Amino acid sequence: MSSPSATTVRVATRTSPMAMWQTRKCVGLLRAAHPHLTFETVPITSLGDRYHGPLADIGGKGAFVRALDQALTTGQVELSISCAKDLPSPHDRMPGVVIGGVLERDDARDALILPSGTPPTALGTLPPGSRIGTSAPRRTAQLRQLYTGFDAVPVRGNLNTRLTKLDDGSLGVDALLVAYAGMLRLDVADRAAEILDPTVWLPATGAGIVVVEHRSNDTAMHDLLAPVTHxxxxxxxxxxxxxxxxxxxxxxxxxxxxxxxxxxxxxxxxxxxxxxxxxxxxxxxxxxxxxxxxxxxxxxxxxxxxxxxxxxxxxxxxx
The missing domain is CATH 3.30.160.40 (Porphobilinogen deaminase, C-terminal domain)
Structure with a gap:
């Protein structure tokens, strides 16, 4: 095992509430599978978490995992935990880092969120001119394809922050489109005004999947992750x-x-x-x-x- 001691495994995670939830779940499974080991969480703030402008300006999705990859390849940690939909495409990943563990998929659908106190309604029945917040090109394209008269507004940030700003009006949108799995993980699923039909509104690649990565030559970590992989x-x-x-x-x-x-x-x-x-x-x-x-x-x-x-x-x- 490539950990700093024979019984400690260091696990890198981003510091957002969603990332910390994912890490707690995964580390809990690992501890249950390997009670003789100690798993140490190493929080790392990514550029993607600090910057709230367009992802393309800072290297795309890689801005979320680049620091985690570096922690792995330099030996600072043995494992890192991410949401699969936040990973860059395989052809754009840092060499030497691989997915070794894959947790069971949560709900892959998207959901509509309205400001607190707004009567529940479906996306298609919102008034013409409604401003819909999302940062995903997939969502923006489908919004333009399936509905007319809506304005897609780029919005980024942690889900809890977006919800607070949606409710107080400072976000500048009338509704949000988000991943329903994230709502479930942060215990705000009751805010979903509509859960979109995945046969009509197509989900994100890797949606609802938490993954654990390790160095590609670390066979010990690969074996360690087998019991938690679905x-x-x-x-x-x-x-x-x-x-x-x-x-x-x-x-x-x-x-x-x-x-x-x-x-x-x-x-x-x-x-x-x-x-x-x-x-x-x-x-x-x-x-x-x-x-x-x-x-x-x-x-x-x-x-x-x-x-x-x-x-x-x-x-x-x-x-």
Whole structure:
């Protein structure tokens, strides 16, 4: 084991309330699986947490995990914990860091949040001209595609902060679109005015999945994570990230990849959206669950064959 002592494993985490929740859950599972070990949490503030402007300005999603990756590769920690949807595409990851543990997937759907005291209503029944807060290109594209008359407003920050500002009016929006899994984790699921149908409103790649990463040459950590890994979720995530990697998707890509397992097969539902919502290219592939990456790559290849490349951001934009 590559820990600083024979019985201590250091675990890096971002400092946001969501990240700390994820870490507490994961470390709890690890402690139950390995009661003879001590797990030490190492909080690290990422650039993505400090900066509240557009992610593309600071290197995209990599701004959330770059500091965690550095802590791993320099030997400061043995493990790091992240939400899979916050990870850059595989082709943009720092060499030497791999996903070793995958927790069971939580709810992958998105939800609508209205200011406190507002009567519950569906997204489609909000008044024309409503300002909808979200920072995700996927959500913005679908909002423009499925509804008319709404204004997508870029909004970032911790969920609790966004909720407070939504309620006091300082956020400058009439509603928020957020990940429902995050609401469940922070015990604010009662604020969901509508949970969006995932067959109509397509979810984020890796939505609802917490992952644990380690150095690629650290076989001891890989073995350590086996008891907390949910095999079906790991298979689905492998397929989803293979699609994203083949597309060379990044933080400005308006795309959704969602994999489902049925017995010994995995089915990948993938879509790439025009940023203005005028066009969507979709693909659906099914194959053996023992080869999820192949099924994921096939989905991306079909998307590209059908013209998805025209909807993707220009090469060179970081994720």
């Amino acid at each position: 095999p079906a979720t790991a298979t689905a995530l492998a397929a989803e990230r293979a699609t994203l990697a083949t597309l060379h998707g990044n933080c400005t890509t308006a795309a959704s990849v969602h994999a489902l397992l049925h017995a010994a097969t995995v089915t990948v539902h993938a879509a790439v959206f025009a940023p203005d919502g005028t066009r969507t290219v979709r693909a659906r592939t099914t194959g053996p669950a023992e080869h999820p990456e192949s099924v994921g790559r096939e989905a991306a290849e079909r998307l590209l064959k059908d013209g998805a490349a025209q909807l993707l951001p220009a090469p060179g934009r970081q994720s």
